[in-house]
Amino acid sequence: MQLYLPIAEWPVNMFMIFGVGGAVGFISGMFGVGGGFLLTPLLVFYGISPAVAVGSVSAQVAASSASGALSYWRRKLIDWKLALFLLVGGMLGSVVGVEVFAVLRKIGQLDLVIGLCYVVFLGFVGGFMTWEAIGTILASRRNEVPAPKKPRTHGIVQTLPFQVRFHRSKLVISAIPVLALGLGIGFLGTLLGIGGGFLIVPAMIYLLKVPANLVVGTSLVQMVVTMAFTTFLQASNNHTVDIVLAFLLMIGGVIGAQFGAQIGQRLKGEQLRALLGLLILAVGIRFAVELVVKPADLYSLSMVIGGAK
């Protein structure tokens, strides 16, 4: 069924969008990530302008992380104080992100910067995740129990000023890296139309040493607030949020996530990490190929600001 999107000014097949949302929701439910890094490129591939895709996906990410955060809230697996610090940084990053987004779009380098960021971040995180997970799988095949890594007690996060105590996480760390992490994720999330779950979760585990059981819930809270704020900024400043598109994606995503979560529970942690790592790596490589291979048409056309395109 054809549906005309009011802000994207583009007709889409309603079931197609619903299906894309569902498929990405399935993956996000299975791996416990937002899936923005898959959704935005898919929408662009389908013909939605990159600006509207990024804006609308931020609304979708806000919705899907709200669902997730709710479930962690019920199980009381959220460090609210840490989340507050992260989201203050996140909102600042988002303000900067929206401005940079508008400037890049104007000078015609938005696609390039998005592409480069995808290559760097997805390539790095995907590569690391795959390598680590495959190492674990091979070790368990050989019946080796990997030696538990010694937690470093004296890192840079303990020595910087503005030490803050996070009771729930049993941590005393400087506020600077926490705010900086929030800021970085908020900025990238706004620019790339992703929640940034795949970036913030490893950073919280390896850099801030937040207990593993609190990481996901806390990062989800920061994502809900940052992405809701981003949605508002993109809608009011850049006019790039298509509520009809976002709503279709949300419905598909919420349903898809339920099935994904059921499959995810049947797989082992390292298998899940290896699969997710490969997926992230694949998306990163696809972007790299696009940047390096000579495009079929060297010319491209885009509308000068003013409304949706």
Added chain:
Amino acid sequence: MSRRLAAALGFGLAFAASSATAETLVFEPSTKRVEITSNFSGTTLTVYGTVERDAATIGRGGDYEVAVMLVGPERAAVTRRKERLLGIWVNRDSRTYHAPAFYAVATTRPIAEMAAAATLKTAQVGLDGLILPEVVPGGVEVLAGTVSFRDAYLRLRRREGLYAEYPGAVRRLGQNLWSVTLPIPAEVPVGDYKVRTVLFADGAPLAEQVSHVEVVKSGFEQEVAELAGVHSWIYGLICVGVSLLTGWLGGVLFRRD
């Protein structure tokens, strides 16, 4: 450098003077208003017209040729060219054209056979002669321009389906009566459209008539677009509200624990 534009304008005035005494075109589009609703998937616009002449006009040997153009609102569009920089393809050079966002032309014969290229250009009939003013610092000007960018712009517009030529699509229904049905794709930009018809005989333009058609969003589409454009912060709050509510509902409906 805006000589061409001036020539086109002068030509228009000359028409007005000559058409009073010789042939005139009379036509009517099937609708004055194309409404884009939520299930809009493209439509067509039919134009009927006749060639009228007063008693004093001397009968001509050749047939009349008619060109019908549907010209969209002027929009600025940037054409960018990628170049290889440090191994990756990057947008470098660009041209910004202030051109119609939509341009469809239908004719009774292949466009090139109707008149000489220069005549077609002055009459602004066909894509080959379409004037593309460039946005330059301080205004809009018609420049000699770069052929490669112009060609790329027209090619990309054609590929989007927003520029099109339909040679031979204007059907003669009688000696003086003609009609054409122009397809309007689903991606059609909203705005005010001109329907221009030009009458040719023996390779020379004889008369020109212009009518107007508007393409508007309607109903829900229009309300959403207006809210997003005019009261954008209210729209932003609604977007956030819908997102959080949907997320919350999803969390409650599919509670797993």
